[in-house]
Amino acid sequence: MAIYAWFFQKEDEMKNTLWDIYARCYESLEVFLPYQQLMEDVMHALPNDYEPRVLLDAACGTGQLLKRLQGRLWGWKLVGLDRSLPMLKVAQQKLSESGLVLKHMDLNEEIPYDNDTFDVVTCINALYALESPEETLREFARILKPGGLLILVNPYLPRGTWIWANHISQIISRRSWRDAAQTALHMPKLLAISTVNKIIARHAKDKVFHFLPPIHLCSLVRKAGFEIELETHHNYAGTCCLVRAHKPLEE
Ligand SMILES: C[S@@+](CC[C@H](N)C(=O)[O-])C[C@H]1O[C@@H](n2cnc3c(N)ncnc32)[C@H](O)[C@@H]1O
Numbered sequence: 001m002a003i004y005a006w007f008f009q010k011e012d013e014m015k016n017t018l019w020d021i022y023a024r025c026y027e028s029l030e031v032f033l034p035y036q037q038l039m040e041d042v043m044h045a046l047p048n049d050y051e052p053r054v055l056l057d058a059a060c061g062t063g064q065l066l067k068r069l070q071g072r073l074w075g076w077k078l079v080g081l082d083r084s085l086p087m088l089k090v091a092q093q094k095l096s097e098s099g100l101v102l103k104h105m106d107l108n109e110e111i112p113y114d115n116d117t118f119d120v121v122t123c124i125n126a127l128y129a130l131e132s133p134e135e136t137l138r139e140f141a142r143i144l145k146p147g148g149l150l151i152l153v154n155p156y157l158p159r160g161t162w163i164w165a166n167h168i169s170q171i172i173s174r175r176s177w178r179d180a181a182q183t184a185l186h187m188p189k190l191l192a193i194s195t196v197n198k199i200i201a202r203h204a205k206d207k208v209f210h211f212l213p214p215i216h217l218c219s220l221v222r223k224a225g226f227e228i229e230l231e232t233h234h235n236y237a238g239t240c241c242l243v244r245a246h247k248p249l250e251e
Pocket residue numbers: 019058059060061062063064065081082083084087105106107108123124125126129130131
């Protein structure tokens with residue numbers, strides 16, 4: 001029997017509680033070196049010319065990616081959406097309002113944007129939490145312009161210890177007292193995040209969350225109508241797969 005059934009009536013209640021706990025701790029991930037690396041991997045997967053674009057960060061959380069985008073990509077229009085109000089509240093407090101729209105929205109429903117609206121859609125570590133990743137990918141294909149880019153990160157291995165081992169080994173190899181001190185300072189929140197991640201990983205076995213093997217994720221992305229340009233498996237200390245794909249141009 002799934003653990004959530006002991007405490008919650010419905011899967012949804014459990015998920016909302018987990019995101020609300022995340023919201024109180026999630027900012028601490030900024031001191032976590034594998035997470036910093038993951039965000040850099042996503043930034044590298046984005047177009048690097050000077051053309052301004054319209055980007056949707058689907059399930060933007062506390063806006064870690066949007067913050068980096070605001071700092072580096074001038075003139076882009078950014079939309080962040082998330083189902084957790086507490087997450088969005090943190091995002092709102094730290095992001096500049098200029099060129100940004102934050103929306104409270106559930107990705108399990110139709111995304112309230114017209115066809116061909118966005119140049120880029122990012123969805124980082126959130127597809128696994130949705131009811132039907134397949135349907136949401138089709139929605140991403142619908143709201144992207146022809147030629148538009150999808151950048152996805154999704155876990156495939158529930159190995160929190162690998163991520164911690166990677167963080168600690170980077171601190172040791174860099175001999176970084178600053179990173180060690182930051183880790184100690186944020187330890188209670190980092191441990192809370194790890195506990196939530198453990199619960200998520202436990203429920204992935206019951207298919208409440210979708211930890212998809214890279215081959216399965218890529219097949220869903222193709223089925224939704226995308227052409228894959230890049231796929232890597234080493235992300236987030238070898239626990240996540242990153243896919244960059246585009247919606248084909250119309251003939
Ligand atoms: C692990 S966090 C990732 C946040 C952010 N993308 C990042 O990489 O830092 C997962 C996010 O997915 C959001 N989420 C989960 N289910 C959702 C849904 N059905 N609709 C919209 N957002 C959802 C949660 O509220 C949470 O902010």
